[in-house]
Amino acid sequence: xxxxxxxxxxxxxxxxxxxxxxxxxxxxxxxxxxxxxxxxxxxxxxxxxxxxxxxxxxxxxxxxxxxxxxxxxxxxxxxxxxxxxxxxxxxxxxxxxxxxxxxxxxxxxxxxxxxxxxxxxxxxxxxxxxxxxxxxxxxxxxxxxxxxxxxxxxxxxxxxxxxxxxxxxxxxxxxxxxxxxxxxxxxxxxxxxxxxxxxxxxxxxxxxxxxxxxxxxxxxxxxxxxxxxxxxxxxxxxxxxxxxxxxxxxxxxxxxxxxxxxxxxxxxxxxxxxxxxxxxxxxxxxxxxxxxxxxxxxxxxxxxxxxxxxxxxxxxxxxxxxxxxxxxxxxxxxxxxxxxxxxxxxxxxxxxxxxxxxxxxxxxxxxxxxxxxxxxxxxxxxxxxxxxxxxxxxxxxxxxxxxxxxxxxxxxxxxxxxxxxxxxxxxxxxxxxxxxxxxxxxxxxxxxxxxxxxxxxxxxxxxxxxxxxxxxxxxxxxx
Amino acid sequence: xxxxxxxxxxxxxxxxxxxxxxxxxxxxxxxxxxxxxxxxxxxxxxxxxxxxxxxxxxxxxxxxxxxxxxxxxxxxxxxxxxxxxxxxxxxxxxxxxxxxxxxxx
Numbered sequence: 279x280x281x282x283x284x285x286x287x288x289x290x291x292x293x294x295x296x297x298x299x300x301x302x303x304x305x306x307x308x309x310x311x312x313x314x315x316x317x318x319x320x321x322x323x324x325x326x327x328x329x330x331x332x333x334x335x336x337x338x339x340x341x342x343x344x345x346x347x348x349x350x351x352x353x354x355x356x357x358x359x360x361x362x363x364x365x366x367x368x369x370x371x372x373x374x375x376x377x378x379x380x381x382x383x384x385x386x387x388x389x390x391x392x393x394x395x396x397x398x399x400x401x402x403x404x405x406x407x408x409x410x411x412x413x414x415x416x417x418x419x420x421x422x423x424x425x426x427x428x429x430x431x432x433x434x435x436x437x438x439x440x441x442x443x444x445x446x447x448x449x450x451x452x453x454x455x456x457x458x459x460x461x462x463x464x465x466x467x468x469x470x471x472x473x474x475x476x477x478x479x480x481x482x483x484x485x486x487x488x489x490x491x492x493x494x495x496x497x498x499x500x501x502x503x504x505x506x507x508x509x510x511x512x513x514x515x516x517x518x519x520x521x522x523x524x525x526x527x528x529x530x531x532x533x534x535x536x537x538x539x540x541x542x543x544x545x546x547x548x549x550x551x552x553x554x555x556x557x558x559x560x561x562x563x564x565x566x567x568x569x570x571x572x573x574x575x576x577x578x579x580x581x582x583x584x585x586x587x588x589x590x591x592x593x594x595x596x597x598x599x600x601x602x603x604x605x606x607x608x609x610x611x612x613x614x615x616x617x618x619x620x621x622x623x624x625x626x627x628x629x630x631x632x633x634x635x636x637x638x639x640x641x642x643x644x645x646x647x648x649x650x651x652x653x654x655x656x657x658x659x660x661x662x663x664x665x666x667x668x669x670x671x672x673x674x675x676x677x678x679x680x681x682x683x684x685x686x687x688x689x690x691x692x693x694x695x696x697x698x699x700x701x702x703x704x705x706x707x708x709x710x711x712x713x714x715x716x717x718x719x720x721x722x723x724x725x726x727x728x729x730x731x732x733x734x735x736x737x738x739x740x741x742x743x744x745x746x747x748x749x750x751x752x753x754x755x756x757x
Numbered sequence: 758x759x760x761x762x763x764x765x766x767x768x769x770x771x772x773x774x775x776x777x778x779x780x781x782x783x784x785x786x787x788x789x790x791x792x793x794x795x796x797x798x799x800x801x802x803x804x805x806x807x808x809x810x811x812x813x814x815x816x817x818x819x820x821x822x823x824x825x826x827x828x829x830x831x832x833x834x835x836x837x838x839x840x841x842x843x844x845x846x847x848x849x850x851x852x853x854x855x856x857x858x859x860x861x862x
Contacts, residue, residue, distance in 0.1 A: 306813075307797070310825040311783045317824070318783075327792060334794020339801070 281325075282316055288329050295336040304339070308332055354626050354688035357679065361633040368640035376489075378640075381647035381657070387514040387578035389460030394423070395517050396542040399558055399569025406430075406539035411568060413536065415561055422559075423544035427455040429525070430540045436476070436486070436524070437499040443486040446523035448476075448500060449516070450534065453527045458545055459517060459575070463509040465494045473497060475508035475527045481650060482523035483510045500526060513650075517543055517575050543575070582646075585658055586639050589665035593673065596666075601674045604733055605681055619686055626688055627680050634672040641668055682721070684714035685736060691721050700726065707731045767791060768799045769843040772832070773850045775809055776840055781827045800830060808836035 289308045296304050315328050372378045397405045409428070416426055429451035436443045456463060456477065463477060476498065478487065487493045493507050505526055516522045518541045528534070546552075555574045560567045597603070605627075646661035682691050691712035698708030709724040723734040764772065774785050786796050803809045809830050819826035832840070844850055 304797075307782065307828050310827055311781075311793070313825050314781075314783050314827070328786075331793025331795070331797070334792070335797045338794070338798035 281322070282312070285312055285316075285325060285329050289332055292329075292332045292336050295333075296339050300339060304335065308335075352690040354683070358626070358629055358633060361630055361637065365633055365637035365640070368637045368644065372640040372643055375644065375648050377650070378643050378647045381580060381582055382640075382643055386460070386462055387512045387580070388517070388575065389462075389577050389579070390458060390545075390575065391577050392546045393459055393517065393575045394544045394546055394572045395575055396544050397571045397573075399560075399571050407542050407570075408536070409534055409538045409540050410536040411563060412540060412542055414563055418562070420547070422547060422550055424547045425454065425458060425545040426542060427452045427458045427544075428531075428540035428542045429455055430534065430538050431520070431522070434501045438487075438493070438496065446482060446486065447521050448524045448526055449522045450526045450528055452531050453529050455527065455543070456511060456515065456525060458543060459515065460577070461511050461515040463511055465491060465509050467495050467506070467508040469508075470495070471497075471506060472529075473504050473506045474529060476500065476505040477509045477511050477525040477527060478507065479513045479515070479521075479523050480510055481513050486523070514578055517541065544572075546574075580658060582643060582661060585661050586642060586665050589642070589662050590635070590638075590669050593666050593669035596670055597673050600670065601677060602733070603677065605677065615685060622688065623680075623683075623685055626683075627676060630676045630679070631673065634676065635669075638665055638668040638672060681734060682712070684716070684718050684721075686718040686738075687714065687716050689715060691715075697722070703728065764803075764839065764843055765799075766847055767795060768803060769840070769847050769850055771796060771799050772803060772808060772836060772840050772843065775803075775830050776832050776837070779829045779831045781829050785830075803836070804830070806835075807833055808839050809833060 286309060289312065290305065293301050293305045293308070312325070312328065315325055372382060396407070398407050407428075409430075412426065412428060429449040431447060431449050433445045434448055435445050436448075467475070469475065483489060483493075487507075494509065495506065497504055497506050499505075503526075508527075511525065513521070515525075552574070555576075556572065558569060558571050560569055562568075605623075642661045642665035645664040646657040679690075683689065684691060692715050693713045695711045696708075697711045698706050700708050702708065703726055707722070707724055707728070708726070709722060712721040712723070714720075717739055719739045720737040721734055722731075722737060724731045727733070770789055771785055771791070774780065774788050780788075782793070782796055782800060785791070785800070786793055789796070800809070800811070804811055810833055811828050811830050813828050814826040816826050
């Protein structure tokens with residue numbers, strides 16, 4: 279009796295493989311036959327063979343009913359799930375990439391707006407000035423500037439206890455340089471000892487010091503000079519451009535020879551107003567007037583959020599030029615959809631777009647900031663173009679997807695069929711007809727827009743048609 | 758216009774077995790020696806092609822005899838026509854012995 283129960287359970291298990299519509303009938307027949315086989319004093323082997331035959335039955339039945347019932351190609355939930363998945367993946371990727379993670383906080387490279395890069399007037403903007411002239415200027419009474427800072431580039435290797443780096447592009451700078459420019463210093467160390475502070479650039483810290491936080495506070499040698507590593511600044515900190523791998527902030531600049539050429543930065547006095555961002559000026563020197571060219575340094579920050587919003591705004595402007603904003607003319611045969619169905623359609627559209635926007639935001643950041651760039655502006659351009667393109671694509675896709683969905687069940691319309699011929703467009707129409715797998719109606723999309731049939735139309739089917747759509751489609755094979 | 762249905766030898770053998778009267782699945786297995794995995798799908802195909810029809814035994818009869826109701830299969834006129842055609846195709850079918858015991862509904 280127990281074994282018979284086991285056989286019945288086995289048959290029930292096998293029945294799971296039988297198409298649902300036939301399952302109850304087959305289970306009844308199997309169980310009935312099983313009883314008779316057991317009653318006929320068949321051996322256990324024969325009963326097992328009978329049950330094993332049920333497996334063959336199920337396989338055969340599946341083959342006989344290969345034609346699957348037409349189902350909606352994509353449910354609304356699956357669609358939203360995919361978009362949310364994309365957003366989660368892009369967020370995870372953005373968090374996994376250090377550069378992108380840093381950029382997502384909208385880093386400030388230089389915050390100062392009253393710093394002026396002062397160049398020698400005889401040369402082009404950004405040229406260096408002999409330190410002798412700078413000192414002479416500093417000794418004079420100042421009207422326009424309240425403070426000066428300067429730096430002199432040099433190339434040296436840095437020797438740590440363990441190894442020596444490649445030759446680095448360093449800058450010997452006055453101690454107030456980074457503060458005056460408003461450059462944020464990460465991992466800033468409290469001043470200790472008498473050694474000058476070496477502030478590394480981000481790329482040099484990662485490339486030559488392995489991005490290790492243990493290097494901060496260490497005393498290293500730059501040439502013969504002992505310096506203490508005291509923080510990290512953005513690569514874009516240098517006001518005159520170019521690559522600076524490290525800033526040696528000198529507490530005293532008197533030791534620098536007067537023949538040293540330096541980049542000079544001055545801070546404008548409060549209330550000093552200039553007519554433009556650039557001007558030329560003359561300063562009395564020891565051997566006559568000296569001409570200087572001045573340029574106000576703009577604040578430098580990567581405001582990724584504003585850039586994202588700007589790109590989205592541009593995409594919204596461009597959208598009507600690339601696709602129709604209409605969601606489809608559903609009123610060819612007026613049907614009062616229940617307000618819940620109408621609301622659900624709109625919620626679905628908004629949800630799709632709302633879930634796509636974070637994915638675009640992080641994808642734009644990844645494209646712009648995953649790779650190192652020598653210019654602070656390059657990633658911003660990349661972010662602008664990427665975000666614009668992705669937003670336009672996402673909005674177009676959202677609208678097109680919405681137009682190809684049943685307004686009642688939100689399932690994707692299936693079975694596209696060409697209807698009519700272009701030559702008969704005068705009296706009829708030609709285009710594509712799609713159908714809702716659940717039988718809610720047809721969508722007619724004209725191939726050529728005419729005055730009487732310009733946009734797609736939804737032909738609603740009332741519940742009396744439901745019999746055509748319910749139940750599996752039977753196979754049509756011949757034995 | 759009638760469409761001639763081509764049957765495999767196994768299906769024709771099952772149809773020949775059913776032709777002698779009303780019969781159930783296990784009986785066909787016993788008489789033909791075919792396994793259940795062959796017999797039942799073939800029965801379904803024959804039924805789909807309207808060569809046989811099936812009906813469940815009345816529950817009251819089964820209850821009276823304290824057993825589950827059986828599903829019986831019976832030949833249709835179309836099945837008889839097809840079987841005659843199959844006899845020409847498979848002459849050995851005629852050698853199948855007459856049924857010993859046939860239950861009627």
